[in-house]
Amino acid sequence: MQVSRRGFVTGLAASTLGLAATPTLAQAQVASGEGYVQAARLGGDVGYVVMDARSGQVLEARNPTMGLPPASTAKTITTLYALETLGTNYRFGTWLIATGPVVNGVIQGDLVLSGGADPTLSTDHLGAMAAELARIGVRGVTGRFLVWGGALPYAEEIAKDQPVYVSYNPSISGLILNYNRVYFAWKRAGNGYQLTMDARGDSYTPTAYTASMQVAARQSPLFAYSDRGGKEQWTVAAPALGRSGSRWLPVRHPTAYAGDVFQTLARGQGCPLPSPQEAKTAPVGTVLVTHASQLLPTILQDMLKYSTNLTAEAVGMTSSTVRGLPAARGRSGTAMSRWIAAKAGTQAIDLVDHSGLGGASRVTAMDMVRVIAAGQPMGLRNLVKPFKLRDAAGRNLQSQPFAVDAKTGTLNFVSSLAGYMTAPNGRELMFAILTGDVDRRRRTQDEDRPAGSVEWVKRSKILQSQLLMRWGAVYG
Template sequence: MTSRRMFLLSGLAALAGSSALANAPAVSLRPVARRVSSLAAGSDGLKALLARAKLTGHAVCAVADVKTGQVLESSGGAEALPPASVAKALTALYALDVLGADHRFETRILATGGVAGGVVKGDLILAGGGDPMLNTDHLALLAKALKTAGVREVRGRFLVWEGALPAIRTIDPGQPDHVGYSPAVSGIALNFNRVHFEWKRASSGGWAITMDARTEKYRPEVATARMKIESRAVPVYTYADRGGVDQWTVASKALGKGGARWLPVRNPGAYAGDVFRTLARSNGIALPKARTAKSLPEAQLLAQHHSPPMDVMLKAMLKYSNNLMAEMIGMAATARRAGRPASLKASAAEMSRWAAGTYGMSGTKLVDHSGLGDASRMTPGDLTGALVAAYKAGHLKPLLKRFPMRDAKGRILKGHPIQVAAKTGTLNFVSGLGGFMTAADGTELAFAIFTADQKARARIPRAQRERPQGARSWNRRAKQLQQQLIERWGAVYGS
């Protein structure tokens, strides 16, 4: 089991896009003795530090003692700002409470009409169970299991059922079409609902392109996502849904000598069915083109695949900040708690109600489970209170990623006396950090820091939201402030 978990996590690492973590603080971070000064203690010191950051927009924060729950200091603790991916920490708590640490998702191969002499008399169904970590290797194992069971022919239809969760075209409609971190969501997801696009210079002078569902072991080409090169400079990509096929075009002047990237899938069921059909064919089982199952009938179980347990998935989700995992896990928790949600926004509203009832987070109103939508709001006071409660229950801290302290040049300071386990959150002109810190003397604190320039973000055209002008430098300054606040709290409250 350990090797299987490691394989799944390494697969997530390869597929999950990297995101910027904390950058260098404005001053060298060194352990300092506790002292009282205008910059190191009291509310005046905190206000001065926030003012020196010279961030446009708003910066709010709160810090509390995890043992007593006492709020040690805050600035704008009741002011709600977009939490970005810090929201995933709350999603993790939601899933642990509603689904449990041992919960596993199940993907099944079913047959109607019975099986006799290796022949499926009715339909063969690929039934998604909400597993956000399903990949091509797992479908290959399911196809092999069919062959091992003696199945060689299907008389009826080949159906894909994705109705365990609502179908959503993109996590955040405000994102550019081509960004892999905002794919479609449904009850089935393959390779995080992303397709691999690769281009290489051909001997003819043009480019050779592939669209496939690759893992380290398999590279099945797909028919449900197609790419066409067009002679232009901009836009780099265009997208259209044509008869259930993701039809992309790419600008020839942007290709260079070669490269690759993961593009989002907008028709998850068709994509998974396309790939499974290819893998079944390689095992000698010919299937008709996949069709969507309107409902899930009574059927015979032929093969099944289980996801890793929930705690393993949540650790991966938080480490790699995978948006699709957060949305599927969050909606699965809502389905268990209140019935299948009608939409992503409805599911997030249910999680917000749960947070208010469980942790008193009355100022938190979310529109999704990943934090990708900038209409979500969370207060630092709300999050700090939830973190204190989670710490006492022993739930969240073991799942959080280590947040390294850095020097003035951005280099990680090995052996720094302050240890931090936290969830970062980054959108253009939005930066958040929430989690736990252990000071040099062992004092443990829970903290939340949110910064946002919503006016600057609102001015970004949709087509430029992947890398807008000015966002990188703003976010760098926001992350410098985060490290300075942690250093301050370690000095003031940790000795």
């Protein structure tokens, strides 16, 4: 990037302010964006654009057309895609379907647990469905217990460039339970450990019989995974356990997992079922019980707040399905990239997924601001959460001088921020800040927390606050 002599001198002046700290508004007026970037010592690349929300005028930019991983800021695109495609009144559904009549409490045929790609379905929801099945008098079946997850194309994981054991990278299916995660807990018992794998909710804690765990006498890897005949088998390194603890692990066979859990819950309600089998085709029959999700905007708001990757994949792939576009992992991301190009005039967005988890996705700061602008009339600012400016230590400022509502995104050696800000004088601005050391990320992509990544992301987030303070002072 070319830096003018004026920018260089301003950068030197800014360095005397102590760029490790978030500046005051008065200090930010004499500092330069380039000075902040250089002081952050990130390595890699930094691109940003700030735009006047009313006129669309670009007020300041650095590497505006450089493609960088968007991380979870990609979820803003998925949000707009889902809102336009599915609508604000859309709810995901999960159904219990009988293929024959119920006679004296027994289904004369099969019972099918049919998923409609609800990303928020929980064990407690399945427990309520089992209780409703019992309430209407169903006590068994003459046929099979089937599980249908074909509403979305199956994928073993969201992204290939993540450690095998991270819970935010589970499988994708049309039947999703507990974000396709299983709960692993351990407690020291005698000379060994008591291990449990369950599908816990607030009201129910059924054992997950589709997954098992064993302790291995090794230093690394922390977890190892194998699939033996559909049974998910995990081992954990003994030195990592300590006295007790727990964590969620990803599920790779979601339909089997959901079927196993529902069979246990139904048995507890006095309705024993055969072992679950995966249905090969969409079920046809009488709907006995329905669970409906919350409305789509609530799901999207939670997705943006908690950055749930599987929710993004479910709503994005469902949107592609409804549009009649390819919905498989990767292909659905491409379809959404083409949609946003037509919708917002973006020129270089290339997404491999809907969540931003895959490190191969690329956006530019200029295109991300176009997304933010397209989201303005669709209510995107009301869905993203308020952003807290940070001080020199990376802590939230005690007093925030202006409002910022934005989506964050974080991967190892990648940090992004895109959204809206109201300057101190009331001027509305839109912005995107992308930072990434792509080569360093690639070298450490199989590690959960590689050395130096946490500190790198912390410096990037401080830089983001410094830039926002500058724009609030200079353009507000």
